[in-house]
Amino acid sequence: MTTAIAEAVPGTSRSAPAAKEIWTPFNAHSEGQRLFKEWYARLETANERHEPVANVFVMGNAIEILRSFDFHMVFPEINSLQTGVRKTSAEFIRISEDYGMSPDVCSYVKADVGMMLKEEKEPLGKMPKPDLSVSSNMCGTFIKWAEIWERRYKMPSFVLDLPGQRSSSWVVRPGDAQHSADSRWVEDQFKDLIAKCEKITGKRFDIDRLAEVQGRVNQMVIHWNNVMELNRTCPAPYNAMLDGLTYIGIMNVYRGTVEGVEFMRRLEEDVRAKVARGEGRVPEERFRLLFSGTPCYVSMRRLVELFETWGGVFAYSDYLTFAAGGMDAAELLYDTSRPLESLAEVTALAAQRGLSNQFFAHERMEKQIKDYGVDGVVFHGIKSCRFVSAGMADTRDYISKRLDIPTLYIESDLIDPRYWSDAQIKNRVDAFFEALQQRGGAGPLKGKATHAQGRTA
Amino acid sequence: MSAQIVPDYEAQLNAILDRCHSASLDARIPDAGELPEGYTGTLGNFPVYFPDEIAHAAGLLPVNILGGGNKLEMKHADARMGSFVCSICRSTTELGLNGTLAGLTGFVTHPICDAAKHLAGIWSRNLPDQMAEILYLPQNPNSPGAARYVAAEYQRLRAELARKVGHPISDAAIRSSIRLYNKKRRLMRELYQIRRDEPWKLSCSESYLLVRAGTRIPCEEHVELLEQALPAIRQRHVAAQDKPRVIFVGGFCEQPPLEMLETIDDACFVVDDDLLIGQRWFTEDVPEDVGDPVWALAESYIERSHASPVQHDERKPKGDYLMAMLRDGKADAAILTAAKFCEPGLDEQLFWSKDLDAAGVQYLVLEFEEKMTSFEQMAMQVETFAESLLFALA
Numbered sequence: 001m002t003t004a005i006a007e008a009v010p011g012t013s014r015s016a017p018a019a020k021e022i023w024t025p026f027n028a029h030s031e032g033q034r035l036f037k038e039w040y041a042r043l044e045t046a047n048e049r050h051e052p053v054a055n056v057f058v059m060g061n062a063i064e065i066l067r068s069f070d071f072h073m074v075f076p077e078i079n080s081l082q083t084g085v086r087k088t089s090a091e092f093i094r095i096s097e098d099y100g101m102s103p104d105v106c107s108y109v110k111a112d113v114g115m116m117l118k119e120e121k122e123p124l125g126k127m128p129k130p131d132l133s134v135s136s137n138m139c140g141t142f143i144k145w146a147e148i149w150e151r152r153y154k155m156p157s158f159v160l161d162l163p164g165q166r167s168s169s170w171v172v173r174p175g176d177a178q179h180s181a182d183s184r185w186v187e188d189q190f191k192d193l194i195a196k197c198e199k200i201t202g203k204r205f206d207i208d209r210l211a212e213v214q215g216r217v218n219q220m221v222i223h224w225n226n227v228m229e230l231n232r233t234c235p236a237p238y239n240a241m242l243d244g245l246t247y248i249g250i251m252n253v254y255r256g257t258v259e260g261v262e263f264m265r266r267l268e269e270d271v272r273a274k275v276a277r278g279e280g281r282v283p284e285e286r287f288r289l290l291f292s293g294t295p296c297y298v299s300m301r302r303l304v305e306l307f308e309t310w311g312g313v314f315a316y317s318d319y320l321t322f323a324a325g326g327m328d329a330a331e332l333l334y335d336t337s338r339p340l341e342s343l344a345e346v347t348a349l350a351a352q353r354g355l356s357n358q359f360f361a362h363e364r365m366e367k368q369i370k371d372y373g374v375d376g377v378v379f380h381g382i383k384s385c386r387f388v389s390a391g392m393a394d395t396r397d398y399i400s401k402r403l404d405i406p407t408l409y410i411e412s413d414l415i416d417p418r419y420w421s422d423a424q425i426k427n428r429v430d431a432f433f434e435a436l437q438q439r440g441g442a443g444p445l446k447g448k449a450t451h452a453q454g455r456t457a
Numbered sequence: 458m459s460a461q462i463v464p465d466y467e468a469q470l471n472a473i474l475d476r477c478h479s480a481s482l483d484a485r486i487p488d489a490g491e492l493p494e495g496y497t498g499t500l501g502n503f504p505v506y507f508p509d510e511i512a513h514a515a516g517l518l519p520v521n522i523l524g525g526g527n528k529l530e531m532k533h534a535d536a537r538m539g540s541f542v543c544s545i546c547r548s549t550t551e552l553g554l555n556g557t558l559a560g561l562t563g564f565v566t567h568p569i570c571d572a573a574k575h576l577a578g579i580w581s582r583n584l585p586d587q588m589a590e591i592l593y594l595p596q597n598p599n600s601p602g603a604a605r606y607v608a609a610e611y612q613r614l615r616a617e618l619a620r621k622v623g624h625p626i627s628d629a630a631i632r633s634s635i636r637l638y639n640k641k642r643r644l645m646r647e648l649y650q651i652r653r654d655e656p657w658k659l660s661c662s663e664s665y666l667l668v669r670a671g672t673r674i675p676c677e678e679h680v681e682l683l684e685q686a687l688p689a690i691r692q693r694h695v696a697a698q699d700k701p702r703v704i705f706v707g708g709f710c711e712q713p714p715l716e717m718l719e720t721i722d723d724a725c726f727v728v729d730d731d732l733l734i735g736q737r738w739f740t741e742d743v744p745e746d747v748g749d750p751v752w753a754l755a756e757s758y759i760e761r762s763h764a765s766p767v768q769h770d771e772r773k774p775k776g777d778y779l780m781a782m783l784r785d786g787k788a789d790a791a792i793l794t795a796a797k798f799c800e801p802g803l804d805e806q807l808f809w810s811k812d813l814d815a816a817g818v819q820y821l822v823l824e825f826e827e828k829m830t831s832f833e834q835m836a837m838q839v840e841t842f843a844e845s846l847l848f849a850l851a
Binding site: 099100101102104105106109136137139140141143144146147148151156157158159160161163164165166167168178181184185188189191192355358359360361362381383384386387389390391392393394395397398411 | 536537538539541542546550568569570571572574575577578579581582583585588589590591592593595596597599600601602603605606609610613766767769771775776795797798800801803804805806807808810811
């Protein structure tokens with residue numbers, strides 16, 4: 001870790017922690033908040049320091065390359081969801097609708113446009129003007145969103161095209177002909193992106209720095225994969241749709257950084273200790289659930305509360321997979337001896353994992369239901385997000401019929417409070433749990449699910 | 458001296474338009490026995506663009522699946538798709554679930570938007586006997602290697618179709634299909650040229666029917682119809698009315714009802730549009746006599762194609778091609794439409810309106826759904842818009 005200072009998040013001088021530290025209690029939530037505040041603080045002054053800035057998304061973003069050029073990363077999705085958490089989204093959405101945006105488009109985009117129209121004042125500070133945006137085809141809205149910035153900031157928008165799963169029962173093995181063809185296309189695009197980054201920053205691409213960033217991403221992915229596997233334990237040590245949101249936020253924002261590795265290392269240590277103590281997120285876990293979709297950030301805690309009061313815990317959510325761009329499998333590790341080729345190979349695989357989670361959701365869900373020993377599946381349809389929601393009701397129909405597992409479908413939005421109907425959602429949740437109880441009651445579930453030992457980072 | 462027989466062009470054109478109208482409205486998939494000689498099945502494909510030539514060379518009739526229009530009763534799809542999903546995706550799902558599309562050999566969708574991508578999953582869950590695919594046409598046509606990637610994706614499709622039909626698809630067959638489809642696209646370019654030059658001779662709704670028929674009938678028949686229609690249109694004796702010249706955009710995927718286009722025709726000359734743009738995707742002929750016909754298709758897709766709101770291409774800024782349509786059509790104004798719940802369309806509509814504001818060009822914003830049946834209010838809006846344009850232009 002000799003390059004720790006140089007490879008920390010741009011704008012910081014934090015060194016890597018010493019190999020042996022005195023143990024201090026780890027609170028993932030407060031540590032996550034601290035890291036987020038530091039990130040926003042650095043962003044606020046990036047333009048003044050004339051440091052390059054890129055707008056990116058949580059899926060398909062080539063962060064490894066951008067970080068090797070010392071770009072600051074702005075995640076407009078995270079800014080928008082923060083408006084929901086902080087209950088300011090309604091105002092920004094109103095501003096964008098007054099400007100002419102349709103009520104029927106992504107509320108994240110509308111909140112972002114609202115913030116742009118208010119001169120980039122975001123909930124946690126002023127956002128810098130980007131020099132570049134990197135979007136991808138993983139979500140169609142990303143591209144339209146990037147085109148809005150392109151018009152406003154007159155800067156290049158690079159669309160990374162990531163071929164997804166083409167059909168059901170689609171199997172791509174690393175190195176097979178299909179994977180090689182897809183990887184070659186992704187690598188061609190990375191080379192193009194590198195040329196653009198060189199032009200913007202005036203720096204030459206340093207492949208050794210890319211390898212160092214990749215090494216840290218590998219460590220984070222191993223820890224993250226272990227953290228997710230630990231939630232197969234009963235009782236589940238964390239709630240995938242509450243605690244998991246902080247974890248995934250750090251996975252995205254601090255990907256490939258010293259701070260990110262340290263957070264994930266301590267998180268795994270903490271979760272592992274909880275499992276050893278038999279400590280669950282819910283004091284008396286009665287139902288293990290799978291959550292499909294994204295949270296409703298304006299009522300995030302309320303949504304979880306509605307389930308936890310019944311002893312229901314979200315052991316897994318596909319959100320944790322797709323919103324990390326599919327980078328949650330232990331086999332998705334970079335070969336740092338061939339950085340660029342490996343970046344393309346892993347990105348092509350991860351993209352298919354992240355995309356398939358939605359478009360052919362039924363295929364992976366069957367396995368996830370077994371892996372996490374869940375009693376029921378909750379589908380959360382998002383009014384303004386077709387990526388998550390357009391196939392959801394049909395997937396629910398398929399899962400319910402094929403697997404004979406109870407399912408619940410509720411509908412609201414990402415951050416638009418107009419679509420959260422508390423009484424209606426509560427009624428549906430209560431009825432779901434009553435049905436679950438009737439299917440066999442709510443007994444102690446200890447030992448129902450087991451977890452793998454995990455790999456060492 | 459015998460009297461010269463003057464062909465009744467108007468009657469001939471009306472007969473062609475009737476044929477096109479009935480073909481456009483028929484959502485049924487023909488059985489193998491009903492298919493013309495040379496075809497052994499049908500391949501459904503979702504808008505915007507699909508390389509029809511590859512299906513045609515396989516002996517499959519390419520059928521562009523354009524939803525259910527405003528005559529379809531929804532019985533199944535409402536329970537399978539949220540109410541916030543666009544009509545064309547919902548009605549396409551309905552046509553799949555109610556058996557109308559049961560005769561398809563396969564169904565191919567594209568990454569034009571997220572709802573469209575979901576159709577492949579819905580198809581595979583509900584119609585497992587049909588081939589259901591996403592053809593990953595790239596959203597980055599600008600990086601080197603894009604044409605090579607598209608060619609590889611087309612070769613994958615070619616192999617899939619060959620497996621499905623049980624015989625290889627030769628290069629010669631694809632070259633022959635390219636020649637045929639080039640002819641069809643040339644004829645459609647002529648059709649649009651007439652509309653730019655003499656819009657009183659061909660209304661937007663008539664032109665639309667002539668193009669739309671090609672989404673369902675064999676290319677051979679469509680070429681024949683267009684070859685007969687074009688001279689008939691040119692011979693038309695119609696006086697130019699006092700109407701403003703406008704362009705129509707927003708019809709690239711979900712189709713506006715024919716009645717809506719007729720409503721606009723009543724008040725305006727629509728000199729250009731993006732209706733069924735995928736049918737007219739190439740701006741020039743695809744090279745015909747090259748070694749690798751699949752490469753010719755792929756390279757044309759990247760280098761010589763139209764623009765649409767659902768493809769990002771840094772060489773084709775959205776505002777620029779809108780301005781080019783206005784300029785080339787000598788149009789006075791634009792009608793900016795979007796299908797309800799169509800995220801790319803709705804986003805584009807707003808930013809197009811900002812571009813036109815900046816350029817000082819008049820426009821009318823309309824939202825439509827394929828299933829809409831009432832047009833009185835829209836007629837009033839269009840008439841008022843046309844009158845204000847005429848007043849300003851006088």
